[in-house]
Amino acid sequence: MPYASIIVPTFNSAATLGETLEALCAQTWGDLEIIVVNDGSTDHSADVAMAHSARDPRIRMITQANRGLAGARNSGIAAARGALIGFCDADDRWRPTKLAAHVAHLEAAPDVGLSYSGSTLISQSGLPFGHAQTPRLRNITSAHLFKRNPVGNGSTPVFRRAALEALAWRPATEMERDWVFDETFRQSEDIECWLRLALSTDWTIEGVPGLLTEYRVNASGLSAHTGAQLASWERMVRKLRPRDRAFFDRHEPAARAYQLRYLARRAISSGDGGAACDYVDRSMAASRLPLREEPLRSAVTWAAARALRRFGAGPIRTARTLLGATRS
Amino acid sequence: MTQQRPRVLHLVDDATPGGVTRVLDQIRSSLDMARDARHEVITVQRNKGLPNLRADVIVSHLSISWRSLPALISFRARHASTPLIHVEHSYTHAFTALNVPMKLRFFALLRTAYALFDKVVAVSQPQAAWLERRGLVRPDMLHVITPVVDLRGFRALPAPAGPLRRIGAIGRLHSQKGFDILIDAFRLLEDPQASLHIHGTGAQEAALKARAAGDTRIVFHGHSDDPEAVMAGLDVIAIPSRWEAFGLVALEARAAGRSILTSGVDGLSESAGRTARVVADPCADSWAAALQLHLSRAPLTTDPTRAATAEADFTAAWAALIAELAPQTEMQIAA
Numbered sequence: 001m002p003y004a005s006i007i008v009p010t011f012n013s014a015a016t017l018g019e020t021l022e023a024l025c026a027q028t029w030g031d032l033e034i035i036v037v038n039d040g041s042t043d044h045s046a047d048v049a050m051a052h053s054a055r056d057p058r059i060r061m062i063t064q065a066n067r068g069l070a071g072a073r074n075s076g077i078a079a080a081r082g083a084l085i086g087f088c089d090a091d092d093r094w095r096p097t098k099l100a101a102h103v104a105h106l107e108a109a110p111d112v113g114l115s116y117s118g119s120t121l122i123s124q125s126g127l128p129f130g131h132a133q134t135p136r137l138r139n140i141t142s143a144h145l146f147k148r149n150p151v152g153n154g155s156t157p158v159f160r161r162a163a164l165e166a167l168a169w170r171p172a173t174e175m176e177r178d179w180v181f182d183e184t185f186r187q188s189e190d191i192e193c194w195l196r197l198a199l200s201t202d203w204t205i206e207g208v209p210g211l212l213t214e215y216r217v218n219a220s221g222l223s224a225h226t227g228a229q230l231a232s233w234e235r236m237v238r239k240l241r242p243r244d245r246a247f248f249d250r251h252e253p254a255a256r257a258y259q260l261r262y263l264a265r266r267a268i269s270s271g272d273g274g275a276a277c278d279y280v281d282r283s284m285a286a287s288r289l290p291l292r293e294e295p296l297r298s299a300v301t302w303a304a305a306r307a308l309r310r311f312g313a314g315p316i317r318t319a320r321t322l323l324g325a326t327r328s
Numbered sequence: 329m330t331q332q333r334p335r336v337l338h339l340v341d342d343a344t345p346g347g348v349t350r351v352l353d354q355i356r357s358s359l360d361m362a363r364d365a366r367h368e369v370i371t372v373q374r375n376k377g378l379p380n381l382r383a384d385v386i387v388s389h390l391s392i393s394w395r396s397l398p399a400l401i402s403f404r405a406r407h408a409s410t411p412l413i414h415v416e417h418s419y420t421h422a423f424t425a426l427n428v429p430m431k432l433r434f435f436a437l438l439r440t441a442y443a444l445f446d447k448v449v450a451v452s453q454p455q456a457a458w459l460e461r462r463g464l465v466r467p468d469m470l471h472v473i474t475p476v477v478d479l480r481g482f483r484a485l486p487a488p489a490g491p492l493r494r495i496g497a498i499g500r501l502h503s504q505k506g507f508d509i510l511i512d513a514f515r516l517l518e519d520p521q522a523s524l525h526i527h528g529t530g531a532q533e534a535a536l537k538a539r540a541a542g543d544t545r546i547v548f549h550g551h552s553d554d555p556e557a558v559m560a561g562l563d564v565i566a567i568p569s570r571w572e573a574f575g576l577v578a579l580e581a582r583a584a585g586r587s588i589l590t591s592g593v594d595g596l597s598e599s600a601g602r603t604a605r606v607v608a609d610p611c612a613d614s615w616a617a618a619l620q621l622h623l624s625r626a627p628l629t630t631d632p633t634r635a636a637t638a639e640a641d642f643t644a645a646w647a648a649l650i651a652e653l654a655p656q657t658e659m660q661i662a663a
Contacts, residue, residue: 110463111432141429169608202424202462204431242509242611243570244426 002033002058004084004099004158007076009069010036013090014043016216019126021052021059023093023214029100034059036090037076040066045090069154070181070189077164078177086158091216093122094155098212102158105208113163113203114194116156117212124216133215137207142198142247145205146191147255147289154190156213166201167193182239187225187232192239199243226263226275233259257287264301273309280305334384334654336365341374341390346500347576348389348417351475355646358478360639364647378403381410384654388414392441404444411653414445415473420594421458422571438464446653449473451574452595473645474599475574476638481556482583483634488563492587492623493522496562498555498577499569501530506568506591506610508532511539511546513615522623524566525549527558559584564622567596568607568615575599579638582631589618603629 006024010017017036024034036049038061046061053059062079064072073087084106088094102115109115121131135150144150151157168178181189197203237255241248264279280302283290291298338355342348355367365385372378375395386407390396392414404412419438428434442448448465449472450456456472459465488494495514499505507526514524524546526536533548540546552558559565565581567590578599581588590596592606600606607618 111435139430143429198425200422200425202421202428202431202458239611242512244503245508246503247426 002082003031004029004033004086004103005076005080005082006032006034006086006088006094006099007073007080008034008036008088008090009039009072009076010041010045010049010090011039011066011069011072012041012043012045014041014045014048016091016126017045017048018052020088020090020093021049021056023096024088025052025056025058026096027094027099028096029103032058032099033080033082035076035079036061037072037079038063039068039072039075040064067183068186068189070179070183070185073154073181074177074179074183077168077180080161083161084158085161085164088155088213089153092153092155093126093214095210095212095214097210099158101208101210101212105206106158106160109204109206111202111204112206113160113166113201114151114197114205115158116151116205116207117210118207119152119156119213119215120211121217122214124218126214126216128214132211134211135207137209140205140207142195143251145198146195146247146251147258149191149194150207151190151194151205153213153215155215157194160203163197163201163203166203167197185232185236187229188236191233192236195236195240196243199240199247226266226279230259230263253287254289257283257290260286261290261298261301264305268301268304268308271308271313273305273307273312276305277309333363334365334650335382336367336385336387336650337381337383338367338369338387339372339378339390340369341372341396343371347475347574350477350576352389354475354477354639354642358639358643360643361646364643365650375399380406383410385411385413385650388412388445389417390414391418392416392438394437397437397441400441400444411447412445413447413449413649413653414442415449415451416455416459417451417573420455420571420573422593423573426570435462435464442469445469447471447649449649451475452598454594454597455573458594471645471649473642473649474579474595474638475576476579476642477576479580479583479635479638482559482580483636485556485560485584487585487630491521492563493519494525494561494563495522495566495619495623496525496527496558496564496586497566497568498527498558499567501526501528501532501536503532504570504572506570507536508539509610509612509615510566510568511536512612513619514546515540515543516612516616517619517623519623520545523547525562527552555580556584559586562586564589566615566619567591567600568610569593569596570610572596572599578604579635582635583638585630585634587622587630589615589622601631601635603631 038046049061064075105115106112118135119133120128123129133152135152140150164180167180170178181193185192260279260283264276267276267279338352340352352369356369361367378399442465447469450459452474453472456470460467497507497510527549529551565586565588567578569591572594574595578588582601588600588604590600590604605618605622607614
């Protein structure tokens with residue numbers, strides 16, 4: 001029985017899946033299985049997975065009709081045999097020591113159920129472009145998780161199996177296996193899962209030092225989807241709110257302000273000054289807490305949104321370099 | 329000749345009319361329990377120093393916190409040779425999830441505090457499983473004794489006759505009890521004959537009344553000192569608690585032959601019994617669907633035994649635990 005299972009949801013990722021699998025096979029902690037969940041791909045993702053599986057028997061593939069990212073991860077969890085279960089999307093990569101770091105962390109800290117790391121952002125071509133997610137690693141309260149999502153992206157967490165089992169439920173319409181991620185979400189399924197872990201279990205969430213994930217940022221069409229992204233974030237809040245109304249009464253305005261600021265930064269990255277200003281204004285209206293907690297970042301976002309709307313995308317390229325990550 | 333019965337002192341710092349007080353009343357007044365030991369209850373001030381006591385066994389029903397820890401350490405030191413038991417009435421898995429920002433620090437507190445006692449008593453199997461799983465109590469120190477109150481009056485109630493329409497919610501008006509979810513769910517039901525009866529008082533009273541405003545089927549009754557009379561006026565008991573170490577209302581509902589809907593968190597998965605309908609998803613839609621189903625499908629399954637052995641089990645469990653800790657005293661075990 002492998003000690004760790006790494007789940008790789010794949011939907012038409014043939015171009016990048018090979019890199020992902022090579023990075024996972026090169027982990028210094030080798031007692032692992034890699035489960036590629038082919039989520040109804042119509043490209044040759046399956047061929048890529050099979051070719052790698054032939055070279056490294058630790059890789060296996062399960063295939064299903066498309067259910068979305070959450071559905072692919074849930075199928076992977078159901079098939080996983082490891083005591084630890086990690087996730088790596090099929091366009092991201094793990095640094096070679098990542099799994100070893102999480103194994104050591106979870107062994108030393110038995111009350112931690114979710115271990116994550118920082119990430120280097122990489123471009124479509126797979127190269128780092130100088131930005132990173134460097135989240136807080138310790139003393140992660142539910143409030144901090146809600147506002148700042150230190151887990152960052154879906155390719156950083158490694159869970160203890162028991163922590164995922166504590167989240168599992170079986171919807172009345174589901175005949176095959178449990179859900180851990182909520183498959184009714186097409187976005188915000190990550191934060192919904194992490195926040196539900198924090199609000200419904202006593203597992204602690206903690207990070208390990210180092211930028212151990214390489215997270216691919218898709219620069220195209222960012223702005224077009226921010227509306228849908230905000231809608232799914234709001235639905236996540238509506239869903240979890242009855243669990244602890246006092247918590248949401250207290251932290252929701254600031255969390256929404258951070259979410260809107262994040263969407264403003266994405267709009268800036270895609271060159272949409274009008275949308276960026278709109279998000280910045282709504283962020284400020286929701287709560288001034290980001291301005292107090294992160295004055296520089298908040299002020300730069302405000303200034304960049306204004307400058308982009310006034311002067312267009314040319315001069316803003318310089319500012320964008322200052323801005324840092326598009327996804328933080 | 330039998331020797332004198334052991335003297336068992338119960339320390340409590342919560343005198344409000346809640347579950348702990350009622351269970352201690354049961355311990356103090358039960359004639360069956362008095363056969364095995366002389367049980368006395370001492371009320372102390374929360375987070376203040378604890379007195380020097382002479383007893384064969386001392387049982388803490390105190391609430392554990394960083395502020396109470398020095399008093400507990402001092403108490404242990406001054407009673408080095410007296411067996412000490414702690415009954416954990418409050419803390420659970422779901423309590424921790426929703427109320428403890430720094431969980432590792434909280435676990436450190438509990439491990440330190442519990443280690444001062446010879447035995448720790450969980451009030452339900454799920455709570456005990458959590459204490460053990462989290463490494464808060466050594467397995468050989470851990471016992472489970474589910475609490476009881478005098479259930480005879482509940483067992484004497486006739487089962488609800490006719491269609492089930494009167495839904496009851498009994499407890500403190502506090503977010504712990506989840507009555508906000510229940511009110512939202514009930515408002516989604518269209519049946520004009522159905523009614524929701526909320527029994528209790530608490531800080532959330534105004535907020536809950538505002539939530540229920542405009543729906544005359546929802547009635548707030550305040551606190552009653554006659555729980556059997558309250559139960560007599562209800563057909564179905566809803567227990568949507570967000571956390572619950574045991575859940576006495578569930579036990580009373582079983583004894584009264586009432587059917588139960590519950591969140592099933594923590595001890596409720598045990599106290600509500602196997603016939604309860606569990607609504608695992610804490611949201612108004614799920615609760616409304618469950619209530620709808622429940623009201624439309626009479627007759628419902630209820631506990632056929634009406635929790636027949638609850639008091640006897642409680643008495644026997646305490647007698648066994650005291651006998652284990654005070655073995656020099658010969659005891660008469662209740663027949």
